[in-house]
Amino acid sequence: MNRFSYDRAADVAQAVAAHRSTGTAFLAGGTNLVDLVKEGVARPEKIIDIRRLPLRDIQETAEGGLKIGALATNSAVAYHPEIMRRYPLVAESILSGASPQIRNVATIGGNLLQRTRCVYFYDTGTPCNKREPGTGCPAIAGVNRMHAIFGASEQCIAVHPSDLCVALAALDAVVHVSGPQGERALPFAQFHRLPDDTPHIDTNLGDHELITSVELPNEGFASHHAYLKVRDRASYAFALVAVAVGLALEGNVVREVRCALGGVAHKPWRDRDAEDMLRGKPLTPQSVRDFANEVVRDAHGYRHNAFKIELTTRAIMRAFQQASQRDLGAQSEVQP
Template structure:
């Protein structure tokens, strides 16, 4: 690990000013991913701005009738919050599917958005990785790529985004509030993360020095028929090969609204709104779920070791939607 300077900020303004004053600086809260990356010399920030004292650790009602999740609320406190469990059970289920209790007790909501890929080659500084060192190449494309992306890839990167929480936030149409040297702004969750394209080293559309302050959840009718499916190589403490956040709003057996977001398959949580919208008004049935899954995976490409994910993802979507359909029967 390289040497670095450190400052503990006492308010948002100080945090933003402090990180602007130091080239190569990073914010740190729980540190559950950043510290690992620093130990492996993947990231070498020259300065850390500690934001743990900032007043961003509340879950509040917002003007739209939804909830606002403070950036410094831990994943555990979010998942077990009574209002989140009752009104956004999909989010609670997704968070509890990730990491371990110890990590969820430390990891923050804001930090979760900035998780970096778990690609083997990204962590191995002896190998080529365009995400870690732009222009060096992508070792995964012709290498060991079992965990890698099948959608939204480019010739420069086939890494996946690792977060479970973000898959649910994508399905729920969350918004991210940020502040920085140019003031406050709100980012639609679908626009927060990036596909790799020619710049795989850029994970998101947040500028250096901008700080996530909160996440807005809009009012939701997805309180009953929801399910989060995580398919992984072992039952616990593993990242997803494929995950699916599925939610249904039903009138009888007819779909009034439907959400399907996938993790483990792309550089960002994967969702196709136009596909969801085409199933509104249709019967919630296995046959329709299979057709939806086929369309959701249009354009998917495997790279040998991960080609199995294409069929796995289709089956996972059907299973998740059927489980979501059944979940409402027990309420």
């Protein structure tokens, strides 16, 4: 059994000050950390309980967006009236993941920090570059049905498991953190990392930094949005492919488009060049098909997951259909 010391922080400054070594972990909901400790994947020397920190509020920002405290539970966020009204993409993505029992304790900050669910990462009897750098990635030649088709490297082909993060990537959220050097904000696109040669480093958080909140911008795409999750069973399963779409339409012309993918890369995946290609064009079956084909142009499948490339194309088209028809009475030419 891994022995560790335990401390409870009274405020953010105390939590940051107590996080002095790489062997220290923050404990919030614990829905991922406790599993990692039980499996021997994580072996912290010290755990700092942050559950009593005042980081649960959901407040409007001066810019007209919403700031969500890092310790707000997934359920509290998903069912918050302003989230449901203004950011339904966030609510729908949360409710697509886990179970009600887990959502009741899992936190927004913890959701961002989930470790990959790769079976080799969780099996301490096998090598894994994410768990022990330099030992190899057995998933490349092994069972890789759930693994990445974008942004992978020779060191790791695992995918990020979060549903919420896909929606946050589409919305261009901002992550606020506090650390020894003070407070700073990270655009969501810069928060998670691709594996490259350092697959064991999941995020761009600095040493001993703590997530304090996630900020949503004013635009929530409430009128035209969709969160589509393709999985092996209808409940409590990670995505094979997930798609978060937000559209702003003028008639049938695309004024703004956001499309983020989950289940396909080491971080939520967006192709901004493809989005640029679609802006200003009519939303038609062909324009959406062209967009989807552009997104998967550089996708790379492995022995068991090459089917994800076609699945991603079809999922994107279906998500656009759902998003374009979201308003009552809205008509769209887009078909799956």
